[in-house]
Amino acid sequence: MNTATDVADHHEHEHGAPSGIMRWLTSTNHKDIGTLYLWFSLFMFFFAGALAMLIRAELFQPGLQLFQPGVFNQLTTMHGLIMIFGAIMPSLVGFANWQIPLMIGASDMAFPRLNNWSFWLLPAAGVLLIATFFVPGGALAGGWTMYPPLFMQGGIAYDMSILAVHILGISSIMGAINIITTILNMRAPGMTMMKMPLFVWTWLITAFLLVAVMPVLACAITMLLTDRNFGTHFFDAAAGGDAVMFQHIFWFFGHPEVYIMILPAFGIVSTIIPAFARKPLFGYVSMVYAVASIAFLSFIVWAHHMFTTGMPVGGQLFFMYTTMLIAIPTGVKVFNWVATLWRGSITFETPMLFAIAFVFLFAIGGFSGMVLALVPVDIQLQDTYYVVAHFHYVLFSGSAMAIMGGVYYWLPKWTGHMYDERLGKVHFWLTAVAFNITFFPMHFLGLAGMPRRIPDYALQFAEFNMISSLGGFLLGASQLLFLYIVIKCARGGLPAGNRPWDGADTLEWTQTSPPPYHSFVTPPLVK
Amino acid sequence: MRLPNRPDQRVGPSLRAILAVSALLAGLLPAQVHAEFGLNLHAPATGLAQNIYDLHTLILWICCAIFVVVFVPMFFALIRHRKSKGHPAAKFHDNLAVEVVWTIIPVLILLGMAWPATSLVLSMKDTGKEDLTIKVTGHQWKWEYEYLGDDIRFMSNSSTPKEQIDGAQPKGENYLLEVDRPLVVPAGKKIRLVMTASDVIHAWWIPAFGVKQDAVPGFIRDTWFRADTPGTYRGQCAELCGVGHGFMPVVVEVVPEARFTAWKEEQKALLAAATANAGKTYELAELKALGEKVYTANCAACHQANGAGIPGAFPALSGSAIVSGDRAGHIDIVLAGKPGTTMAAFGKQLSDLDLAAVITYERNSWDNKVGDVVQPSDIAARRK
Amino acid sequence: MQAHTDHDVYYVPPPSIWPLVGSVALLTLAGGFSMLLGKMAAGPYVMALGAGILLVMLFGWFGAVIRESLDGKYSSQVDVSFRWGMVWFIFSELLFFAGFFGALFYARNIALPMLADSQLLWPGFSATWPSAGPGANAVPTPVDAWGIPALNTLILLSSGATVTWAHWGLQKDRQFQLKLGLALTVALGIVFIALQIHEYAEAAFTIRDGIYGATFYMLTGFHGFHVMLGTLMLAVILLRALAGHFTPGRHFAFEAVAWYWHFVDVIWLLLFIFVYWL
């Protein structure tokens, strides 16, 4: 139905894939740039994951064994920061790059050159961040949330990290503008907004969130920078500032940020489930509205991270109610996924396994979020391992597992080869089981009173920490399998054909696998 | 009070792991029964904590119920509606009525959850009509308690020996949850805490009381509790506050009213004795011995027990120009700290005697052999 | 499929080195800045190098865009993309300022009263604005809103008018009106900046003077920086207008800069009201 291949030598587009390193350094091709994003995020995932392994090794037993407290704080901070900004966000942008133009029938992203810049800023920021481990005083150690006044006490690494996050912010904002413009302006004729695949919708709304909140983060950390170096007193009470003000501004960014990490994951799952249930997505329209409502609500819930700072009671109640409201649109999504499965013709290929585990485990994380949303209960649980359990359920079994599912789902399209299905299933089961061994006990630890961000703990927490560490090591080792499977698939394997999944019906499956270097040079007509 | 939930220390790690796995499974049973395995919130010691406990239990059950209602159908579909079982795919993809229903039901559930939570929030915020007000100040990494109106003020430091943390000694029963001087309060009285911090944000937390409150530098935040049963209650600082964050326990001793009055008298007597000694002149050895204790409690976390500091973060005191130089400069930096760094103004935290002792100790330890003695009166003279 | 003319094909630029150069530039700049903050002597030089690379990149990149534009490679669809891109860019800038305004409102209306409530720590402190906080011994004297700031308001508003007048000229292909309007706008921008610098030099307080000084200089400083950028961009547009780059039908670059200028204008009005006046 498309004329993509026969116009490949159109005179304006004679530049095919340049060869060698310059292909990657100078690319204006959304697929190449998407690939770069994905590899970069995989590297960062392993880097931050390795830090997590060190955290779990120190917490294996009570007492200080491997690291001094200062180093431990660097490990947790950099683990959190890199997972969020280096692993999850870039990989989702990688998906956006690869899939959005293919799914809406566009020839490329709206601003191909800018797209390349968005990517190449990431390694720059990554270099700056990782270099902080080697400067005097060591890396950032005040938590990924960077709260002052603790933040004022750090060394040069703190300033470097601020600049790195600024660069990441520029990358995110430009990437998001690119995505919004692509979706609004590059859809193939006939591809109306309400015909777009849900993945595209989730990214449209996510990109909006990014453009709205990344500048606010930039503002918050700029104030940190000037407070540290140029004599301003935004966060110093004696000069009329307020440390808690930082928390307000940070979480005004930070809460939407967590939805930035989950909404595209919703999109991936909403693509995979119908494909393997062989049934159209249930309630497409309400899914779109649900995502939009979540995005809207995400702007007015931020202070639920601050219930123990001593807000006035009116503030506590307002933020509790708005936070609870998010359960409604999220519930709609969960119910719709279940309804999509209902009376389908279901098969369990690896992507589907990840998607189902996502629905199930993300819900657990959502429920612990509801528990935290209630002010009195949060007073007990704030800054304990219960919170750590909550956010790993939504971030690992949520975002990260959706990403893995998405990788399996689209690998055949990206590489032209089938991945090893048997190994994929092994990877899934190892991950799912090890994940729960690692993080489920953290609920108990938190309830029993173990604070987070501590290198050493009281004796009654020893058992669960040991279990959690063992699970963590298994979880880490299982990801090596993932790496192996991806590399193996990239290098060869059974040809995938245009459409390896019989239930998949979005536009990218009409292209060859891998798609031609320039796909949809002239837009296809969508009926 | 003993902390609940510690399996016997003699049991080997592997057995402990097995115990814990069964505890994990047991978690599926009603939580309260298994409190001794540490699966649930602490046994409450105040009315508020009890209410929080009950609210949590309620929410947990509601969530479990929703979970079952949502996922039983999902697993039913996963088992029955499989292609391998020959199940054909239905074609429906919309049903307005169903969607309206499953939007409205959660609204109702949420209202049911918000109601008890709201009334509890209101009572937690009700700090009026207190019997006793105590000012709590968080410092890196100790708590300061000041009984307002009673002229009692002291520091509460972690008392877990470094050897236990480093594994050179077996860990004690209250490892990391013990202090040299706990907060002492009368039973059955409404205690109002007004909280602040001197350097960074800390959080004062006793799980059994249901109290966790951030201590924000420069601001006063208040909270309250009323504990009826005498006993020792333990908690920790719950806001990342630097390298000593994990070593900043909170211990409260709840004592009967009569004991509390007696304790107050004792404190005042001690204080009076200290003021009486203010003009006294001390020997080098005496001060060094006391100074070592003060150093370990207050300075060693950063400057290290051997005075070597941590390069890049905390300067070495051994061989430091300030420490072996002019005593005024040395006294000043300890009194006033260094703004913008972690070096706090210890003048506000330590007595003249303690300061004299620690400064004398620093000037005569490790590579420093100044040989002079700094007297409490020297400190008093440099305080402006 | 219907037949496609050249213009239906969305222009995908060939591989380009500029993005990579831009990343190297920012990395060098940030690295140099870190060195400067770490009091390393080489810092300023590394920063200068980074800024130099950034300039090369800007010339290279914008040069390529202008060439492509003049070559007519941009279909009307590309033009729409540019418009969306600029809209969302300005939106993100708006949010950046919103953060600082939020800080101002929070500090003034929430934090200060709370500090005044903390009498135990700050006996006798009362919440008034301007304030340098309970630890300061003097209250900063603010700049009089009806002096230079009011004049600057007038200047920026007229510059908004002149740039619109220039746009009308362009739409009707009156090149002289276009050039004159632009030149006037650039001149007004320069006057604004000069007055702002004068105001800073005369001000009775500095950025170190507590929360008032911090919010004042941060907000007006970032705004001033944006005015400078805007003036520079207007100057480039003026040069391009002199070179005859714009036609009534095709002048997106002009419009983008005009939008940006209006945005800077709106921010100034908010500044005038909330920072200088109220």
Ligand code: HEA
């Ligand atoms: C992907 C990331 C992600 C997502 C999606 C969420 C989702 C939610 N989060 Fe979470 N959260 C984090 C990442 C995320 N969070 C992180 C990283 C932190 C810690 C940051 C830090 O301090 O370092 C955190 C911390 C955090 C806190 C602060 C804890 C503390 O520090 O004290 C709170 C408190 O309210 C909270 C609440 C919620 C809620 C209510 C949701 C809701 O969106 C969940 C909604 C979902 C459901 C409820 C399940 C499905 C719904 C149904 C089946 C319908 C029926 C249900 C009901 C009627 C209940 N989160």
Ligand code: HEA
């Ligand atoms: C998307 C985000 C994300 C992801 C995927 C993860 C993944 C993991 N996290 Fe993460 N975590 C955060 C985001 C995330 N985390 C955040 C935001 C914080 C808060 C930080 C803060 O407090 O400021 C945090 C904090 C945090 C803590 C609390 C630290 C503390 O408070 O003191 C712990 C403790 O166990 C932990 C553990 C883990 C583990 C074991 C994994 C595992 O899932 C990781 C598995 C992956 C790998 C291990 C990589 C692959 C394998 C190798 C590198 C090979 C080598 C390994 C072996 C051979 C064993 N994390």
Ligand code: CUA
């Ligand atoms: Cu004090 Cu953590």
Ligand SMILES: [Cu+2]
């Ligand atoms: Cu949140």
